[in-house]
Amino acid sequence: MAVADTLKYDNEIFRGYITWSGILLVKLLLMSFLTGINRIRKGAYENPEDIRGRENVELKKDEDVERVRRAHLNDLENIPAFLLAGFFYVLTEPNVDLALWLFRIAVLARIGHTIVYAIYPVRQPARGICFMICVFITLFMIIANIVAFFKI
Numbered sequence: 001m002a003v004a005d006t007l008k009y010d011n012e013i014f015r016g017y018i019t020w021s022g023i024l025l026v027k028l029l030l031m032s033f034l035t036g037i038n039r040i041r042k043g044a045y046e047n048p049e050d051i052r053g054r055e056n057v058e059l060k061k062d063e064d065v066e067r068v069r070r071a072h073l074n075d076l077e078n079i080p081a082f083l084l085a086g087f088f089y090v091l092t093e094p095n096v097d098l099a100l101w102l103f104r105i106a107v108l109a110r111i112g113h114t115i116v117y118a119i120y121p122v123r124q125p126a127r128g129i130c131f132m133i134c135v136f137i138t139l140f141m142i143i144a145n146i147v148a149f150f151k152i
Helices: 012-042 063-091 096-119 126-150
Strands: none
Touching: 012 063, 012 096, 063 096, 063 126, 096 126
């Protein structure tokens, strides 16, 4: 199948990639709001302009806000690799069921990572398992892309 045909909405794999990537990107964007909500709730402001005009408010850090920020940073470090690997994986014309399950599981693992890291903190290994699931799926797709490119 030509690349132009692969990247059409009637291609079930491409449609699945767009859907699950869209969900993941919305989740990524919501992390900024989650950080802001926690800052307001905890009164944890780090920038002088955020407290200008308010009395008895000081700049401070809060562990809960920092936890959300670290989860957001983790997303920013891992989601772009997944999105790029997934896009190229679509071009390899993989098995439909396998591709869709890889997309679903990876996105649900990232959502799970956010829940157990930033929203309702849970002891390890919960966060590590969620993190590694998405990493392994991303690595699998990268290897599949390389194999397909070099026709190994």
